[in-house]
Amino acid sequence: MPTAPTAEDSPAALGPAPGQLGRILAVVITGAVMSVLDMTIVNVALxxxxxxxxxxxETIQWTATAYTLALAAVIPAAAWAMGRIGAKRTYLTALSLFTLGSLLAACAWSAGSLIAFRAVQGLGGGLLMPVGMTMVMRAADRDRLGRAMALLGLPVLxxxxxxxxxxxxxxDTASWQWIFLVNLPVGAAALILAAALQTPAKPHGAAA
Structure with missing residues (x-):
């Protein structure tokens, strides 16, 4: 049963401020780049x-498989999460999960712990693209939507x-931990930018 949209995502409240679309694109592309990179960056370090x-x-290969499986499994939950807490909060949660998973993976003490932490990364990474794409589509007008969606395809390429x-x-130049630690400054910057995004005002008559 579909959930009622939150005030944050209400169509009546979707008049983006000037420059808002550009800021949303910057945040979403940053998150998408991290998510896509982590699908392949580990392969060379196996x-x-x-x-x-x-x-x-054979065991270590599960570090790549666990990430991909978690990423795919969580995508259907994106719409439900946005309906419950709104797109912006869902995106912040996804960024937090991904960044935390990166830190934990860098601190892994065994193959089992690394696989588990990669799954945490995947749960966050799987939400980044669908939620980010929804945020862009809601912020873009008809004239800018095509260009915005084209830019969102860059991380996949x-x-x-x-x-x-x-x-x-x-x-080769540092250590295997850095394939995960490299996400921390990027994830922190994306979190700050995402938190600063303006939340559309509640429609008239909405409950406080």
Missing amino acids: DRLSESFGSPL VGPVAGPVLGGWLV
Whole structure:
């Protein structure tokens, strides 16, 4: 049964302030880049992770699989979460989960803990794109929607190419932990920008 839209997401309240669409796009593209990068950045570090944890490669491969499975599993919950707490709060929650999962993955002490923390990352990453896309569609008018959606496609094109390159460079020049730690400053910046986004005013007659 569909949930009632929150005041934040009410169509009556969707008059974006000047520049609001650009700020939303900056936040959403940042989150999407992180999510897509993490689908491939770990692949080049699997051998190093296997050596570090003393686990067979078949086990370590679950660090990539757990992320992908969690990401796909949580996508259907995006609409429900937005209906319950609003798009902005859902997006902030997703960013927080992803950034926290990155920090925990960097602190993993075993293959099992790394796999579990990668699943946490995936839960956040899976919400970033659908919720972010919804935020952009609600903020864009008809004339700017096509250009905005085209920009949202850039992370999908860049991420699969940049992920292995960045991951290999970080593993060779630093350590495997940095393939996760690199998300922390980006995630923190995205959280600050997302929190600063203006929330549309409640429609007239809405309960406080």
